[in-house]
Amino acid sequence: xxxxxxxxxxADIDLGLQGVQGRExxxxxxxxxxxxxxxxTGMRVVVVQADPDYLVPHDSPxxxxxxxxxxxxxxxxxxTRAGSGFTEAAIASLRVAAQPVHAFIRDALLAGEAFDxxxxxxxxxxxxxxxxxxxxxxxxxxxLYYTQAVLAGRRGDRALLERAAREAIEADGRLAxxxxxxxxxxxxxxxxxxxTPRR
Numbered sequence: 001x002x003x004x005x006x007x008x009x010x011a012d013i014d015l016g017l018q019g020v021q022g023r024e025x026x027x028x029x030x031x032x033x034x035x036x037x038x039x040x041t042g043m044r045v046v047v048v049q050a051d052p053d054y055l056v057p058h059d060s061p062x063x064x065x066x067x068x069x070x071x072x073x074x075x076x077x078x079x080t081r082a083g084s085g086f087t088e089a090a091i092a093s094l095r096v097a098a099q100p101v102h103a104f105i106r107d108a109l110l111a112g113e114a115f116d117x118x119x120x121x122x123x124x125x126x127x128x129x130x131x132x133x134x135x136x137x138x139x140x141x142x143x144l145y146y147t148q149a150v151l152a153g154r155r156g157d158r159a160l161l162e163r164a165a166r167e168a169i170e171a172d173g174r175l176a177x178x179x180x181x182x183x184x185x186x187x188x189x190x191x192x193x194x195x196t197p198r199r
Contacts, residue, residue: 002035016052019043104133124151142172142181
């Protein structure tokens with residue numbers, strides 16, 4: 001059953017069924033405060049998700065958490081429009097933010113900024129701190145591991161280079177829409193003559 005809070009709307013939405021064997025999408029029309037449904041499937045269903053790709057605007061606890069996580073970046077965009085640099089404004093707004101994911105984003109931004117200016121040790125400190133954080137934004141993790149691998153290569157730490165590059169490949173593979181950092185990580189492994197299985 002799917003429930004709506006007023007004002008009610010009528011829409012055709014996807015119903016995502018996730019099982020061990022795969023994923024199925026079924027079309028469902030919602031209309032009014034309650035929509036009951038039954039779906040036949042040939043697999044054992046583990047997760048049922050209404051509108052899994054958020055094609056219909058709606059609120060949910062996980063979406064609210066995502067918005068809260070990036071809210072300081074909205075503040076940074078306002079500051080950018082007023083003439084500040086985005087990275088500096090984002091880092092400043094994330095310093096006062098309270099959620100653990102904000103510390104992760106701040107360290108990721110500081111790592112990128114330090115890497116861009118060639119401050120390798122500072123970049124390494126922030127990359128390591130971001131990856132050690134208990135809260136992550138999954139889409140940024142492959143780039144952080146790739147950066148960790150590059151920095152390890154600069155220090156001659158072949159074991160860390162290999163481990164971090166493989167982590168970048170795995171983290172990218174877990175995303176619904178891979179970022180492409182896995183390709184860069186594979187190239188890094190190839191350049192350093194490390195064999196890695198191709199997907």
